[in-house]
Amino acid sequence: MSLAIGIPAYNEEKNIAVIITQLKEITDKIIVCDDGSRDLTSKISEDLGAIVIKHEKNLGYGAAIRSIFLKAKDLDCDALVTFDADGQHRIQDISKVIQPIIEKKSDIVIGSRFLDDGEKEVPNYRKVGIKVITKITNMSIKKELTDSQSGFRAYSKQVLSELNPSELGMGISTEILIKASSQEFRITEVPIKIMYGGNTSTHNPISHGSSVLLSTIKFTSIENPLKFYGIPSVFFLIIGLSFTIWTIQEYAISGEIITNIAIIAIGCVIVGVVLLLCAILLYSLVSVVREGKN
Known part of the structure; x- marks a missing residue:
């Protein structure tokens, strides 16, 4: 299987080198979307052999994911794994999210922080917000997910070919699920562990929640x-x-x-x-x- 790993990155020069070095042991198709960083994120990624997409200005998480989708499609990959650049995800969990794609049991696999005992690692303020957003998303897609906002996901070749995300902000995670559900793609979750080291999130929780809520309303109204x-x-x-x-x-x-x-x-x-x-x-x-x- 031809696997690509996509990393949306914004000012991640502290973490990106270690992540790319470890990921190169899995695949040589590592796509880094530098979303308008003001540091050395792009240079470090290029020097380490990653395929770098450079946004001249910060367009948002959704724009980075969209660019990664398009590049993975151009590379004719059999599957794409999206992997955060902040060092919170474990490399060894990639095999978990990709396995249902390999076995052709799923089209989209979400690495959930709320299956098994992974929930213990999630700070309480994030836990509440994620669960509320997930409940709203579940109402739109008629599925019982536990972590609709996880950025650690695997997508099949068919999803890359047929699904075209357009949201620029954090609402893209919900947009993809709503569109995938409408097109009857199979969505599953697998347990992952998260490693939080202080406040590594670059997203304001209020703006994040508002973006997701507005996206849910918009795409639900379009699909139904x-x-x-x-x-x-x-x-x-x-x-x-x-x-x-x-x-x-x-x-x-x-x-x-x-x-x-x-x-x-x-x-x-x-x-x-x-x-x-x-x-x-x-x-x-x-x-x-x-x-x-x-």
């Missing part, structure tokens, strides 16, 4: 527009019609229109109609685009 907009539309229309009937009844009895009830009726009907139109238009647009791809 009838459910995303249609169900709330029916809800608002039922409320609007109920208040409309109430308004008519009050007028028939007293000859007066109760303003508050009438406003609620009109508002709910308008929102319901707008959501219904969005559901129909977006569903039609997505269907046309998908047919064009086929």
